[in-house]
Structures are given as structure tokens and as C-alpha cells.
Amino acid sequence: MSSTPRPVQIAAWLLGLQAAGGLVYVLAPLVHLLATGKHAGNEVGTSVYFLLLTAALAVLSWGMLRGRTWSRTPAVVLQLLLLGSMWTIYGSRGQIGWWVLTSLPSLAIVVLLFVPAANAWAFADTDED
Numbered sequence: 042m043s044s045t046p047r048p049v050q051i052a053a054w055l056l057g058l059q060a061a062g063g064l065v066y067v068l069a070p071l072v073h074l075l076a077t078g079k080h081a082g083n084e085v086g087t088s089v090y091f092l093l094l095t096a097a098l099a100v101l102s103w104g105m106l107r108g109r110t111w112s113r114t115p116a117v118v119l120q121l122l123l124l125g126s127m128w129t130i131y132g133s134r135g136q137i138g139w140w141v142l143t144s145l146p147s148l149a150i151v152v153l154l155f156v157p158a159a160n161a162w163a164f165a166d167t168d169e170d
Contacts, residue, residue: 045105048159049158051153055146055153057099057102059098063094063095071088098119110165117150123144124148
């Protein structure tokens with residue numbers, strides 16, 4: 042196992058922060074449901090969706106911090122899903138500033154995972170066959 046390059050480590054920490062922040066998106070709809078008593082029909086579904094994303098982000102962060110190259114591609118795919126999710130939550134409602142703010146970590150992670158050092162790390166195992 043080769044040493045994990047610095048850009049991948051930074052991306053892994055950002056993934057971990059996203060996982061921690063994702064808990065807000067897991068709990069907020071449920072708290073709203075409990076506080077208002079009004080069931081809009083999508084609170085539980087939204088919470089489950091973000092719970093799955095949050096769990097995946099945490100696992101991928103763990104994998105990257107331990108130098109597991111398998112975690113790179115799913116991390117990129119999840120970042121693209123998160124960009125779309127954040128657009129649905131903020132951008133489509135005209136809250137472009139919030140969309141940009143919540144999308145910056147995803148964009149940073151994608152860039153960090155495609156720098157030359159990250160590419161070399163991700164594909165290093167395939168050369169040893």
C-alpha cells in the first residue's frame with residue numbers, strides 16, 4: 042500500500058466533515074415533523090436519503106484516510122449527487138448563495154481527487170498485476 046497523497050487526505054477530511062454536517066440534514070426534517078405535528082409526507086424519506094448519504098460519506102472518508110483506493114470513485118459519484126441535492130434544496134428556490142456555499146466542499150473534493158497525485162495514487166495498484 043502506497044502512502045496516501047496530501048490532496049486525498051484533505052478530501053478525506055472534507056468527506057468526514059460533510060458526514061458530520063449531513064446529520065443536520067438527517068435530523069432537521071424529523072425535528073420539523075415532531076415540532077409541528079404536520080406530516081408533509083416527505084420528512085422521513087428525506088431523512089433516510091440523507092442518512093444513507095451521510096453513512097456512505099463516513100465510510101468513504103475512513104477508506105481514504107486508510108489509503109484504500111476503492112473509496113475514490115464512489116466519493117466522486119456521491120459528490121456529484123450532493124451537488125444535485127443541494128441545487129434541489131437551495132438553487133431551485135432562488136437561494137443561490139446557499140447553494141454555492143454548500144456546494145464548495147463537493148467541488149473541492151472532486152478537484153482534489155483528480156489532481157495528478159491523486160490519480161497516481163488511485164491507479165498505482167493496477168500497475169502491479
